[in-house]
Amino acid sequence: MTVKTKLLIALSIILLVSFAATSIVNYTVTRDSIREELINSSLPLTGKTIYSEIHSAMMRPILVSSSMANDTFLKDWIVSGEQEPLEIIKYLEEIRRKYGFMSAFFVSAKSDKYYYHKGILKRISARDEHDVWYYAFTSTGREYDLDVDNNQAEDNKLAIFVNFRVEDAQGRLLGVTGVGLNMDNAVALLQKAHDDYRRNIFLVDQDGLVQVALDKSRIQKSYITETEGIRTVAQKILEPHEDARNYEYDLDGEHILLSSRYLPEFQWHLIVEQNEGEALATARHNLIRTLSVGFGASLLIIFLCVLTVNHFQARLERMAKTDPLTGAANRRALEERFHLAAYKARRNATPCSAVIIDLDDFKAINDTLGHMEGDAVIKTVADTITRTLRPTDLLARWGGDEFVILMESTAQDASIVTERIRAHMPPGPLGRTISFSCGIAQFTADDDLKSLTHRADQAMYAAKAKGDRCLIASPPDA
Numbered sequence: 289m290t291v292k293t294k295l296l297i298a299l300s301i302i303l304l305v306s307f308a309a310t311s312i313v314n315y316t317v318t319r320d321s322i323r324e325e326l327i328n329s330s331l332p333l334t335g336k337t338i339y340s341e342i343h344s345a346m347m348r349p350i351l352v353s354s355s356m357a358n359d360t361f362l363k364d365w366i367v368s369g370e371q372e373p374l375e376i377i378k379y380l381e382e383i384r385r386k387y388g389f390m391s392a393f394f395v396s397a398k399s400d401k402y403y404y405h406k407g408i409l410k411r412i413s414a415r416d417e418h419d420v421w422y423y424a425f426t427s428t429g430r431e432y433d434l435d436v437d438n439n440q441a442e443d444n445k446l447a448i449f450v451n452f453r454v455e456d457a458q459g460r461l462l463g464v465t466g467v468g469l470n471m472d473n474a475v476a477l478l479q480k481a482h483d484d485y486r487r488n489i490f491l492v493d494q495d496g497l498v499q500v501a502l503d504k505s506r507i508q509k510s511y512i513t514e515t516e517g518i519r520t521v522a523q524k525i526l527e528p529h530e531d532a533r534n535y536e537y538d539l540d541g542e543h544i545l546l547s548s549r550y551l552p553e554f555q556w557h558l559i560v561e562q563n564e565g566e567a568l569a570t571a572r573h574n575l576i577r578t579l580s581v582g583f584g585a586s587l588l589i590i591f592l593c594v595l596t597v598n599h600f601q602a603r604l605e606r607m608a609k610t611d612p613l614t615g616a617a618n619r620r621a622l623e624e625r626f627h628l629a630a631y632k633a634r635r636n637a638t639p640c641s642a643v644i645i646d647l648d649d650f651k652a653i654n655d656t657l658g659h660m661e662g663d664a665v666i667k668t669v670a671d672t673i674t675r676t677l678r679p680t681d682l683l684a685r686w687g688g689d690e691f692v693i694l695m696e697s698t699a700q701d702a703s704i705v706t707e708r709i710r711a712h713m714p715p716g717p718l719g720r721t722i723s724f725s726c727g728i729a730q731f732t733a734d735d736d737l738k739s740l741t742h743r744a745d746q747a748m749y750a751a752k753a754k755g756d757r758c759l760i761a762s763p764p765d766a
Contacts, residue, residue, distance in 0.1 A: 311578045319568055323545070326562055331487070331547035332532035335560045338481050338489060339549055345477060346434075346469075346554060349450045352387055353432065353466040357452035362394065366454070366462045370399055373408060381405040383467065390447050391439060391468035394454070395422055397461045404441045422464060425451050432466075434554050436499045436508055439468050446471035446507060448500070471507070474500045488561040491551075496522055499556055512559075517544065525557060611685040613663055614670035622684035625694055626737045632696075633731050640731035641702040643693040644744040645673070645709075646752070648723040650689040653716070661717055662689075668714060669722060676709045692741060699730040699760045706758050725752045729761040739764070 356362060365376055380392040384405045393404040395412055402409040412419040421435045432452045438444040447468040454462040478489050479502060490501035496513040498506045513522040517539030524535060525548045535546045543564040550557055609621035617625070632638040647669065654662040666689060673683050673691065682694040695702050706726050716722040727747025729740050747761035 314578070318574070322567060323564065326545050326564070326567055327534045327547075331534065331545060331560050331562055332549070334481070334485050334487060334489075335532050335547045335549045335558055338478075338560070339551060339558055341477060341481070342474075342491075342551070342558070343553065345474075346450075348387065349389065349467050349469055350432065350553070352383065352389075353450040353452040356383065356392075356394075356465045356467075357432075357454045362454065362465065363456065363462065366396065366398070367456065370396060370401070373403065376403050377405065377407055387467070389467040390445070390470045391441055392466075393441070393449075393468070394465040395463050397426070397463045406441065409441050421449070421451070425464065426453070426461060434499075434556070436471070442468075446504065448474060471500070471504070475502060475504065478502050485560075486566075489559070491554075491556045491558055492526075493556055494526060494528075496526055518546070521546065525559065528552070611670075614667050614685055616670045616674070616691065617682055617684040619684065619686075622682065622692060622694065623737055625682045626740075629694060629696065630731065630735070634733055638696060639698045639701075641695050641697055641699045641728055642731070642740045642744045643695065643702050643706060643726055643728050644686065644741060644748045645669075645691045645693065645706070645724050645726045646748055647689040648725060648752075657717055665716060665722060669724075672712050672714065673709050676705065676712055681705075686741075692744075699728045702728050702730075703758055703760060710757065723757075725756070726758045727751055727761060728758065730763070732763055734764065 361379065362376070365371075365379075370376075376394060380394065380403060383389070384392040391404055393402065393409075395402050400411045400413070402412055412422055414420075414423055418437070418440060421437060425433055425435070430453075432450065435449045435451055437447065437449060439447040439449075448471060449468045450466040451464050452466050454465050456462055478500065481487075481489050482502060488502075490506070491499045492512055493499050496511045497508065498510045498512070499508070501507055501510075511522075512518045512525065515522075517537045518525075520537050521535040524533070525546075528550050529548075530550070532547050532549045535548065537544050537546065545562045545564050545567075547560045548557055549560075609618060609624075610616070611618045629638075629640045633640045647665070650662065650665070653665055666685075670683065670685070670691065673693065677683060677693065677695075680696050684692045684694070686692045693702070693705075695705065697705070706728070710724070713722045713724075725748055727744045727750070729743035729747060731740055743761040743764065747759040751757065751759040
C-alpha cells in the first residue's frame with residue numbers, strides 16, 4: 289500500500305468521521321434551538337393568542353351578566369316580592385335571544401326559586417348536588433365567577449355559567465343572576481387552536497380541576513394534581529402569576545413542554561402542551577437524510593476546502609475587528625455593534641449608553657517611563673474593564689489612552705459600572721492607582737454613533753475640567 293493510498297484512506301476516514309460528527313452536532317444545535325424557541329417564544333405566544341380569543345369570547349357574557357345584576361328592573365321586581373313571574377321569564381328570554389346564549393337565569397335568595405328563560409325550573413336546595421354551586425358562590429362574597437356544570441334546563445348539556453351577585457342598596461344579597469354558554473362553543477375554540485398549532489390546550493380552575501378541554505370526559509372530572517405526568521408540576525402551575533411560565537414533565541417515555549398562563553378575570557389557568565418528540569421529528573429526519581448523503585470523495589474534499597476557507601475567513605474577520613494591542617474591539621466592530629444596539633433601542637425601547645474613558649496623566653507615564661510601559665498600562669486597563677463588563681457590553685479602543693464602552697443600560701446604570709471599574713483598577717507604574725475620567729451619554733432616537741460619542745466626549749472633558757470622575761451628558765434637546 290503506497291503512502292498516497294494510506295494518506296487517502298486516512299483522510300477519507302478523518303473526513304467521514306468529521307462529517308458524521310458535524311451532522312450530529314448540527315442536529316444537537318437545531319434540536320436545542322427548536323426547544324428554546326418552543327419554551328421561550330412559541331408556546332407562550334400560542335397561550336397569549338388563545339387567551340386573547342377566550343377573553344374576547346367570554347367578556348361579553350360577563351358584561352351582560354354584570355348588566356343584569358345591576359338592572360333596576362330586576363332589583364325592583366325582586367324587592368316588590370317577585371310578583372308576576374312572567375315578567376322575569378320574558379326578561380330572561382329577551383337576554384338569551386338577544387345575545388345568543390344557551391340560557392339566562394335568576395336564583396332568588398328569598399324564595400329559592402330558579403327562574404330561567406322558559407319558566408321556573410325548581411326551588412334550589414342545599415341537599416341537591418346540582419345546587420351546590422349557588423351556596424358555594426354566595427359564601428365566597430365574590431362579585432362573579434365562572435362555573436362549569438350540566439344545564440338542567442337544557443337536557444343536562446354541559447355549559448359554562450357566568451354567575452353574578454345581585455344586591456340591594458344596602459349590600460344585602462337578593463340572589464344570583466347570569467347566563468349559560470354552550471360548552472361546545474368553548475371546545476370548538478380549543479379545537480381550532482389545536483388544528484392551527486398542533487398542541488394540546490385546556491383550562492383548569494385554581495384547584496386544578498379541568499374546566500374546558502377537547503376531551504370532554506376530563507371536564508369537571510380530572511385534576512391535574514392527580515393526572516400522571518403533569519402532577520409533578522401541577523402545584524407550580526396553580527400558583528397565580530402574571531406572565532406565562534414554562535414547565536416540563538415526562539409521560540410514557542415522552543417529554544412534554546408546557547406553558548401556563550393565569551387568567552385573572554376567570555380565575556382559571558390556560559395550559560398549552562407540546563410533545564417535544566413530535567416537534568423534533570423534522571430535525572431527526574433531517575439528520576438521517578444528512579447522514580445518508582455526501583460521503584463521496586469529491587464532496588468530502590469540497591467540505592474540507594470550505595471548512596478551511598471558513599476557518600481563515602473567521603480569523604481575518606476577528607483580526608479586522610480587534611485592536612492588536614489590547615484585544616478590545618476597534619472602531620469598525622464598534623460601529624457594527626452600535627447599529628444593532630440602535631435598532632434594538634428604537635424597536636424595543638432597550639436602553640443604550642456610551643461611556644468614553646480617558647486615562648488621567650497618561651502622558652506623564654509615557655514621558656517618564658516610555659511608550660512600552662504606557663502600552664502595558666493601556667493593556668492592563670483594557671483587561672480590567674473587560675473583566676468587569678457583562679457579556680452584552682462592548683469595549684472598544686477609541687484612540688491612544690481613550691476607550692469607549694457600549695452598554696445596554698441607562699446612563700445611571702452605566703455610571704454605577706464605571707465606579708465598579710474604578711474600584712478594580714490596579715496600582716499604576718508611578719506608585720498610585722490608575723485613574724480615569726469619563727463621560728456618559730444615553731442613546732436617543734435621533735442619535736448616530738458620531739453624535740452619541742460626541743456628547744459622551746464633551747461630558748468627559750467637562751469631568752476633567754471640573755475634577756469630577758464621571759459626568760452624564762444631558763439629552764440633546766435639554
